[in-house]
Amino acid sequence: xxxxxxxxxxxxxxxxxxxxxxxxxxxxxxxxxxxxxxxxxxxxxxxxxxxxxxxxxxxxxxxxxxxxxxxxxxxxxxxxxxxxxxxxxxxxxxxxxxxxxxxxxxxxxxxxxxxxxxxxxxxxxxxxxxxxxxxxxxxxxxxxxxxxxxxxxxxxxxxxxxxxxxxxxxxxxxxxxxxxxxxxxxxxxxxxxxxxxxxxxxxxxxxxxxxxxxxxxxxxxxxxxxxxxxxxxxxxxxxxxxxxxxxxxxxxxxxxxx
Numbered sequence: 001x002x003x004x005x006x007x008x009x010x011x012x013x014x015x016x017x018x019x020x021x022x023x024x025x026x027x028x029x030x031x032x033x034x035x036x037x038x039x040x041x042x043x044x045x046x047x048x049x050x051x052x053x054x055x056x057x058x059x060x061x062x063x064x065x066x067x068x069x070x071x072x073x074x075x076x077x078x079x080x081x082x083x084x085x086x087x088x089x090x091x092x093x094x095x096x097x098x099x100x101x102x103x104x105x106x107x108x109x110x111x112x113x114x115x116x117x118x119x120x121x122x123x124x125x126x127x128x129x130x131x132x133x134x135x136x137x138x139x140x141x142x143x144x145x146x147x148x149x150x151x152x153x154x155x156x157x158x159x160x161x162x163x164x165x166x167x168x169x170x171x172x173x174x175x176x177x178x179x180x181x182x183x184x185x186x187x188x189x190x191x192x193x194x195x196x197x198x199x200x201x202x203x204x205x206x207x208x209x210x211x212x213x214x215x216x217x218x219x220x221x222x223x224x225x226x227x228x229x230x231x232x233x234x235x236x237x238x239x240x241x242x243x244x245x246x247x248x249x250x251x252x253x254x255x256x257x258x
Contacts, residue, residue: 001049001053001055001056001057001113001114001152002056002057002059002110002111002112002113002114003046003049003050003056003057003058003059003112003113003114003115003116004059004060004061004084004107004110004112004114004115004116005039005042005043005045005046005058005059005060005061005075005080005115005116005117006039006042006061006062006103006115006116006117006118006129007035007036007039007040007042007043007060007061007062007071007072007075008035008036008039008062008064008118008121008123009033009034009035009036009062009064009068009071009072010033010034010035010036010121010122010123011032011033011123012032012033012034013122014032015032019226019228021226021227021228033068033071034071035071035074035075036118036121036122036123037122037180037184037185038118038119038120038121038122038178038179038180039117039118039121040075040078040184040185041118041178041180041182041183041184041185042116042117042118042177042178042182043058043060043075043078043079043080043116043185044078044182044183044184044185044186045116045148045150045178045182046058046080046114046116047078047079047080047186048183049150050079057081057082058079058080058081059080059081059082059083059084059110059112060072060075060076060080060082060083060084061083061084061086061103061106061107061110062075062083062084062085062086063086063087063091063094063099063102063103063106064085064086064087065087065092066087068085068087069085069201072085072201073196073197073201074188074196076192076195076196076199076201077188077192077193077195077196078185078186078187078188078192079186079188079192080199081199082199082200082201082202083199083200083201083202084106084110084201084202084204085201085202085203085204086102086103086106086204086205086209087203087204087205088102088205088206088207090206090213091206091213093223094213095220095221095222096126096128096129096132096221097132097218097219097220097221098211098213098218098220099129100129100132100133100136101136101211101218102206102209102211103129103133104132104133104136104137105209105210105211106204106209107133107137108136108137109204109209112173113172113173114150114155114172114173114174114175114176115130115133115137115139115173115174115175115176116176116177116178117129117130117133117175117176117177117178118177118178118179119143119144119177119178119179130143130175130176130177131143131175133175134174134175137173137175139173139174139175140170140171140172140173140174140175141170141174141175141176142155142157142159142168142169142170142174142175142176142177143159143175143176143177144159144160144177144178144179145157145158145159145168145176145177145178145179145182146158146159146160146165146178146179146181146182147181147182148176148178148182152172153171153172154169154170154171154172154174155169155170155172155174155176156168156169157169157176160179160181236251238251
């Protein structure tokens with residue numbers, strides 16, 4: 001079985017995140033970047049299956065800037081057998097539709113049996129890429145799984161919602177996404193880090209994938225304006241001079257809180 005796992009480099013959630021007000025994009029040079037934890041968990045799902053099923057090939061796939069090679073190599077150090085890096089200057093600031101189209105083209109080229117992704121990235125949080133990929137590829141889909149079992153011809157999993165759980169099954173080939181309920185990824189050891197340097201990492205451009213960014217061929221969403229979040233205003237301070245209760249009631253009434 002061949003499994004593709006989508007991995008993504010994101011700004012570190014423990015650092016400060018800044019928006020470039022000229023481009024509307026996250027300023028990735030302003031802080032540390034890491035592999036998104038949810039995509040590492042997706043990689044762990046694939047590697048756990050591969051550990052128990054000889055002949056399984058796990059390939060990490062990422063669409064990212066040229067500077068993201070180190071993060072992709074981390075996926076190889078964790079255990080992926082190979083990696084595919086889609087990089088093209090025309091993908092800078094790509095919307096969800098272009099992202100899905102480019103990733104689907106790369107997946108189609110590799111002909112995997114299963115595609116595993118995280119349900120939400122920590123930078124974009126769109127949550128629609130797995131379903132869009134399934135539509136492009138014509139694959140079955142099972143999204144937001146909190147538990148799953150992979151077999152030779154299907155994936156069975158549990159989707160947890162506010163009102164209960166749902167058992168879902170999808171025949172292969174399929175696209176699935178997982179939640180943070182799945183286990184953390186294994187930590188790359190020294191042997192894995194050294195081996196990662198020799199593992200194949202294929203770099204593909206839009207031309208290699210036959211994907212066009214011409215808006216005349218496929219409409220794209222565009223950003224029209226961007227602004228920083230306003231600074232948080234100071235709260236109202238009430239000094240008790242015998243009328244604190246009345247002031248509090250008036251404040252609640254003015255803000256329609258009572």
